[in-house]
Every structure is written in structure tokens, then in C-alpha cells.
Amino acid sequence: AALPALDSQPAEIQRPLLTAAFTLYAFDAAPLLRPLLPRLAAPREFAIAAYALMQTRQPADLALIQSQLAQRDRDEPRLQALAQALATAQGVPQPARPPLADLLAIRPGYPVVFSFQRPGRQQMGLALVRQADGRFVRRADGGLFNIEQLALSSSGLPGTITLGNTPQGLFTIQGAGRAASNIWIGPTPYLHTKVPGEASVAEYEQRVPGADEPAWTLDRYRALLPASWRDYAPLQEAWLAGRAGRDEMLMHGSTIDPRYYVGSRFYPGTPSDGCLVAMEYWSPEGTMVHSDQIALLQAFTAQGRDRGYMVLVELDPAPTPVALAEVIQSVLDAEARAPGRR
Incomplete structure (x- = not known):
């Protein structure tokens, strides 16, 4: 109920609700997260929503996250980590673990x-x-x-x-x-x-x-x-x-x-x-x-x-x-x- 208009709420409300979506309701929340994701401006809250949506492993959802990442500050640490996780989810070959x-x-x-x-x-x-x-x-x-x-x-x-x-x-x-x-x-x-x-x-x-x-x-x-x-x-x-x-x-x-x-x-x-x-x-x-x-x-x-x-x-x-x-x-x-x- 809270997710559709969550972008109008302050970060201290966004973070726990998006965390709950990630931890408990990722698949049920996915239809609501798709339109919400582009409207989340703060890197942390955007990343939490993206990680929740990523759990569907649907190519369209991964593509949505990728397109949104391309419009944001890729030097931001949480978004750097998100980009690495997204590449893994998309099947991009990852470097082997060193000895x-x-x-x-x-x-x-x-x-x-x-x-x-x-x-x-x-x-x-x-x-x-x-x-x-x-x-x-x-x-x-x-x-x-x-x-x-x-x-x-x-x-x-x-x-x-x-x-x-x-x-x-x-x-x-x-x-x-x-x-x-x-x-x-x-x-x-x-x-x-x-x-x-x-x-x-x-x-x-x-x-x-x-x-x-x-x-x-x-x-x-x-x-x-x-x-x-x-x-x-x-x-x-x-x-x-x-x-x-x-x-x-x-x-x-x-x-x-x-x-x-x-x-x-x-x-x-x-x-x-x-x-x-x-x-x-x-x-x-x-x-x-x-x-x-x-x-x-x-x-x-x-x-x-x-x-x-x-x-x-x-x-x-x-x-x-x-x-x-x-x-x-x-x-x-x-x-x-x-x-x-x-």
C-alpha cells in the first residue's frame, strides 16, 4: 500500500519500507517497484529497490535497472556495487578468484x-x-x-x-x-x-x-x-x-x-x-x-x-x-x- 507513492516520502520512511520489500516481499512487490524505481532519487534507496527487483531475474527487470543506472552517478559507491551485482545477474563472466x-x-x-x-x-x-x-x-x-x-x-x-x-x-x-x-x-x-x-x-x-x-x-x-x-x-x-x-x-x-x-x-x-x-x-x-x-x-x-x-x-x-x-x-x-x- 505504501510503495506506489513512496517517492514522495522522506528517506527515513523509504529505507525501511524498501528493505522490507527486499527481505520479505520481493516478488509480490515487483509490479509496484517497476514504476517506482525511476522516481527514487537517492542512491541508497534506489539501490535497495533495484536489489529487490533484481530478485525476479527477469531480463526486462534487469534491463530496467541497467537503463536507470546509466542515467545516474556511476562513481557513487552504492551504485558501483549495484552495477557489479547487475553484471553478475546478467551472466557477464566474472574474473576468477585469485589464489x-x-x-x-x-x-x-x-x-x-x-x-x-x-x-x-x-x-x-x-x-x-x-x-x-x-x-x-x-x-x-x-x-x-x-x-x-x-x-x-x-x-x-x-x-x-x-x-x-x-x-x-x-x-x-x-x-x-x-x-x-x-x-x-x-x-x-x-x-x-x-x-x-x-x-x-x-x-x-x-x-x-x-x-x-x-x-x-x-x-x-x-x-x-x-x-x-x-x-x-x-x-x-x-x-x-x-x-x-x-x-x-x-x-x-x-x-x-x-x-x-x-x-x-x-x-x-x-x-x-x-x-x-x-x-x-x-x-x-x-x-x-x-x-x-x-x-x-x-x-x-x-x-x-x-x-x-x-x-x-x-x-x-x-x-x-x-x-x-x-x-x-x-x-x-x-x-x-x-x-x-x-
């Missing part, structure tokens, strides 16, 4: 959390931790430390959209903190992950800021990536998300009862507002029973440092959670390249 072992050697000398996720984020992802020396954290039994982690937002919108999924790319980690006032995150400390723009160049380069700090550019972000990954567009989503104004996409635990999501493909994970969520279980009295988030914090800070990086990368689509078997050989290859290893 994963190259990515696992990123930013030597710093601890790094690697979060491997599925496209669409409907299955549980997997997180590993690499130490500053290039070795991946092991458990007491010698096996690789790994936990389940979900990078799905409640809306399921892409990473450049407010409250959308956690974007792919390189984040800086600037210590830990507690979200005492957020009852959904709970008391377990989070790792403070930031994207470009939210974080300064100095924070990304893990140094004290100088008197004349350089401005962010795409080339400066790309320079932080391994050479083989610098032209891989999906890993630039974090850069676009920062330009779009996204922030506070943290790595945290969860007090949400996973039973709300029984039957979901990502169960027992709990979605968030764009963060990376590790599993936690609580008794009815509020006592912690188990926390993957605490284990992640301990693994990341095991060598006494709480500054480093997080990399989120999507692996191949599959109906199953990300398994260690999908990345284990790349981990071993990356470790073999680490300084002091033969």
Missing part, C-alpha cells in the same frame, strides 16, 4: 582473522586466525583453531547498504571493546573492526598518525592487498562500504536465542545488523555456557597484540556451511611461505 594462499599471506607481521563465507550468507561461515609470524593458531591437540561465524544481516542486503551484510574485503582491527548497552551483543568483548573512512589511513597502516596524513584513495586501499588480489573487485566491497558511510561492523558474540532461527539454513547462527557473529550459548539464568567469541579473542591476542586485520572473502556457492577442508591446503601453502619456514 587463496596469496590472500592468507596478507599483511605479514600482524595477526589476521580470516572469515570465509558463502555468497548470500545463508550458510554458516568459518573463521581462522593467523599469527603475526605467519603461522595459523592451533588448538591444544595440534589441530587448526577454527570457529563458526555468520556474516549475515537481518535484511540480507549487500554490504554497501546501511545495515546490510558484512562486506568482503580488508578491515583494520583496532583493539577490543564491550557493548554494555547492547543487549543483543551481550557482555563478551568484541573485536573493533573498521573499514576505510571509518578508520584513518594510519589506523589501517597500524602506525601513529603524522601531522600531514594522506587522504584515502582506492589505490591506497589496493596497496594493502596482495598483488594478485588488487584487481579482484569483490574484495573492494569494504572500500565501497566505507565510502558509503558504513561503520560499526564488529566481530562479536550473541545473546539472541538461536531457536528463533530453527529451520533456517544458517541455524544455529543469528543474524545481526551487519556484523560478524560468533556462536555463544547462555543458560536461562543468563550464565554463559559456551562462547566461540571468547575463543576467537584469545586466539587473536595470543601473542599479546590486539591490533591487526580481518579479511572477509566469499568462497564458492554451496548449500552447506563452509568446511575446513575447503581452505586447509591454502593454509598449509601460506604457512610454507612464512618467514623462517622452508
Whole structure:
């Protein structure tokens, strides 16, 4: 009922209604979104409507989105991301993912959390931790430390959209903190992950800021990536998300009862507002029973440092959670390249 005249409403009304159309009613809303799309002037709201309409996968709808994009500012970060998603939906061949072992050697000398996720984020992802020396954290039994982690937002919108999924790319980690006032995150400390723009160049380069700090550019972000990954567009989503104004996409635990999501493909994970969520279980009295988030914090800070990086990368689509078997050989290859290893 609200969609036909939605273009006359302010953005604070447009955004939640279009988000609901995307998340809950994409196919039912499509006939109303087609005439509305050209009348949505703001990039964010236009992009949300376009993503909702794109779910029909109808050639005419994809053509409508493409024609509208051609009339808009293609340098706008949300529209850049939309153009990439549209090309994929239209079947345009996409570049192959570069060697994963190259990515696992990123930013030597710093601890790094690697979060491997599925496209669409409907299955549980997997997180590993690499130490500053290039070795991946092991458990007491010698096996690789790994936990389940979900990078799905409640809306399921892409990473450049407010409250959308956690974007792919390189984040800086600037210590830990507690979200005492957020009852959904709970008391377990989070790792403070930031994207470009939210974080300064100095924070990304893990140094004290100088008197004349350089401005962010795409080339400066790309320079932080391994050479083989610098032209891989999906890993630039974090850069676009920062330009779009996204922030506070943290790595945290969860007090949400996973039973709300029984039957979901990502169960027992709990979605968030764009963060990376590790599993936690609580008794009815509020006592912690188990926390993957605490284990992640301990693994990341095991060598006494709480500054480093997080990399989120999507692996191949599959109906199953990300398994260690999908990345284990790349981990071993990356470790073999680490300084002091033969």
C-alpha cells in the first residue's frame, strides 16, 4: 500500500519500507517497484529497490535497472556495487578468484582473522586466525583453531547498504571493546573492526598518525592487498562500504536465542545488523555456557597484540556451511611461505 507513492516520502520512511520489500516481499512487490524505481532519487534507496527487483531475474527487470543506472552517478559507491551485482545477474563472466594462499599471506607481521563465507550468507561461515609470524593458531591437540561465524544481516542486503551484510574485503582491527548497552551483543568483548573512512589511513597502516596524513584513495586501499588480489573487485566491497558511510561492523558474540532461527539454513547462527557473529550459548539464568567469541579473542591476542586485520572473502556457492577442508591446503601453502619456514 505504501510503495506506489513512496517517492514522495522522506528517506527515513523509504529505507525501511524498501528493505522490507527486499527481505520479505520481493516478488509480490515487483509490479509496484517497476514504476517506482525511476522516481527514487537517492542512491541508497534506489539501490535497495533495484536489489529487490533484481530478485525476479527477469531480463526486462534487469534491463530496467541497467537503463536507470546509466542515467545516474556511476562513481557513487552504492551504485558501483549495484552495477557489479547487475553484471553478475546478467551472466557477464566474472574474473576468477585469485589464489587463496596469496590472500592468507596478507599483511605479514600482524595477526589476521580470516572469515570465509558463502555468497548470500545463508550458510554458516568459518573463521581462522593467523599469527603475526605467519603461522595459523592451533588448538591444544595440534589441530587448526577454527570457529563458526555468520556474516549475515537481518535484511540480507549487500554490504554497501546501511545495515546490510558484512562486506568482503580488508578491515583494520583496532583493539577490543564491550557493548554494555547492547543487549543483543551481550557482555563478551568484541573485536573493533573498521573499514576505510571509518578508520584513518594510519589506523589501517597500524602506525601513529603524522601531522600531514594522506587522504584515502582506492589505490591506497589496493596497496594493502596482495598483488594478485588488487584487481579482484569483490574484495573492494569494504572500500565501497566505507565510502558509503558504513561503520560499526564488529566481530562479536550473541545473546539472541538461536531457536528463533530453527529451520533456517544458517541455524544455529543469528543474524545481526551487519556484523560478524560468533556462536555463544547462555543458560536461562543468563550464565554463559559456551562462547566461540571468547575463543576467537584469545586466539587473536595470543601473542599479546590486539591490533591487526580481518579479511572477509566469499568462497564458492554451496548449500552447506563452509568446511575446513575447503581452505586447509591454502593454509598449509601460506604457512610454507612464512618467514623462517622452508
